Amino acid sequence: MAVLIQVDVDVQTSEPLATPGEGSLAIAHWQNAVQAAPWETWFAEWLQALEPTLSPIGQYELSLQITTDAEIQALNAQYRAKDQPTDVLAFAALETNTPLPEEMLAEIPLYLGDIVISVETAERQAQERSHRLLEELAWLASHGLLHLLGWDHPDEPSLLSMLQQQSLLLQRVGLSIQYD
Structure with missing residues (x-):
């Protein structure tokens, strides 16, 4: 399954950062975590596991933007x-x-849509849940992908189903995160 991923890391900000760390140190930490992630491999593995039949040629495209709390709040x-x-x-x-x-x-990959993740919120959540930022970013990216494919969680049973699916997706790429 072919997947084209556009990753836009936009963590430059002139506003005070909510996450612990001083300005450029926090930004460098975030950029390192984002750049360490094999995004295209992960999304390809996840799509292969989910087996969507939306594209007649089995090719998909999506955009991933990693940004700040201020920018995601505006969106x-x-x-x-x-x-x-x-x-x-x-x-x-x-x-x-x-x-x-x-x-x-x-002839062309099917465009699924855009996923936007706040690295500041992801950092806080990673610290609260005692795992690495990279794992939290993967967790959030898998959640966003499921939404692009039509999953939703308007009630507790559908949320639990979605969280279980996210855990399976992360296991598929060698990460293990369980949320209750």
């Missing part, structure tokens, strides 16, 4: 009417009612 306010930071947002391209012509689907 959360604009698109979800929640003026607060969050850990991950997913903007599913498949939710739009703009069908692609069959000829295009047979």
Whole structure:
């Protein structure tokens, strides 16, 4: 399964950082964690495990942006009417009612959408849960991918199902995180 991933690391900020660490040290730590992640391999493994049948040629594309609390708060306010930071947002391209012509689907990867993760929130959550930032970023990326593929968690049973699926996806790439 071919997956094209665009990773945009945007952690430059002029605002005070909420996460412990002094300015450029925190940014360097975040960039190291983001760059250490084999994003394309992870998403390819996850898509192979999930076996989506959305693309007739089995090729997918998505965008991953790692950003700050301030930037994700602005997106959360604009698109979800929640003026607060969050850990991950997913903007599913498949939710739009703009069908692609069959000829295009047979030639190009299917664009799934955009995942945006706040590295500041991810860092706090990693510390609270006693695991590495890289593991938290993978956890959030898998959550975002499931949303791009149509998963949702409007109630407790669907949330538990989604969290279980995330655990399985992370195990597939050699990471082990369990959330209760």
